[in-house]
Amino acid sequence: MLNSLSGVVRRTRQHHAVEHATLHLLAARLPNRRFGGYSDPLGFTIVGEATTEELQHAVGDALLRLQAGERGLAIHPNCGTNLLAAGATVTAASMFGSAVVRGRLERFVLSLVLVLIALVAARPLGSRLQAYTTLPDVEDRVVTEIRTLQTGRVAVFRVTFD
Numbered sequence: 001m002l003n004s005l006s007g008v009v010r011r012t013r014q015h016h017a018v019e020h021a022t023l024h025l026l027a028a029r030l031p032n033r034r035f036g037g038y039s040d041p042l043g044f045t046i047v048g049e050a051t052t053e054e055l056q057h058a059v060g061d062a063l064l065r066l067q068a069g070e071r072g073l074a075i076h077p078n079c080g081t082n083l084l085a086a087g088a089t090v091t092a093a094s095m096f097g098s099a100v101v102r103g104r105l106e107r108f109v110l111s112l113v114l115v116l117i118a119l120v121a122a123r124p125l126g127s128r129l130q131a132y133t134t135l136p137d138v139e140d141r142v143v144t145e146i147r148t149l150q151t152g153r154v155a156v157f158r159v160t161f162d
Contacts, residue, residue, distance in 0.1 A: 008041045013135035015161065019044040020134060021062035021073035022159075026050060029058065036078075043160035045149075052148050055157050059146060066138045074136035081133050082126030089118035089125065 016039040026035050026048065035048030046055060065073055097111030142162050149156040 010135060011041045011161070012039055013133060014138050014141050015039040015041070015044045015159075017066060017074035017134040017136045018059070018062055018138055018141065018159075019046070020076040020079065020130075021066050021070075021136075022046060022055075022058045023076055023078075024073050025058040025062050025065075026054070030054065043158065046157045046159065047154060049154055050157070052146065052155075052157070055155075055159075056146050059143060059159055063138060063141065063143065066136050071136040074134040075127055075130045077123075077127075079126065079130055079133075081129045082123065085126035085129055086119060086122035089122045090115050093118035 019037040019039045022044075023035050023037055023046070026033070026046075030050060033049040035046060035050070037044055037046045050058075062073065093114035094111045097114045098107050101107045101110050143159060144162045145158070145160045147158045147160075149158055
């Protein structure tokens with residue numbers, strides 16, 4: 001299935017969901033630590049202050065909980081999709097505000113108001129967009145390897161699937 005474009009997209013979305021679920025569990029279990037991640041067709045990478053054992057438990061539990069139907073774990077408030085939504089809405093609002101008013105002060109005030117509205121709207125928009133960038137249906141996903149790429153205070157972990 002990885003050979004077709006739709007297979008690549010499906011797996012990336014699935015891995016993105018498991019990545020988010022893993023980040024939720026890590027944040028709950030290790031609340032004073034910071035984590036980030038990146039997904040691709042072969043798996044995902046997590047960066048953060050965790051041990052290999054802590055990450056292994058979080059990934060395993062994330063996969064099991066998604067398979068058990070906890071679809072909400074696939075949506076994460078700090079996802080890059082939210083940043084993209086915010087950037088796009090703010091840019092569009094600013095461009096619109098600059099285009100419809102001629103005076104500098106009026107243009108600034110209108111753009112500022114529109115940008116603030118766009119920022120408020122961007123958060124729920126980003127979460128809704130994650131319904132397309134993640135796929136919590138992960139019954140066919142099996143972890144093949146969890147590998148530490150870098151040691152030290154902040155580790156980098158690579159999680160791959162078959």
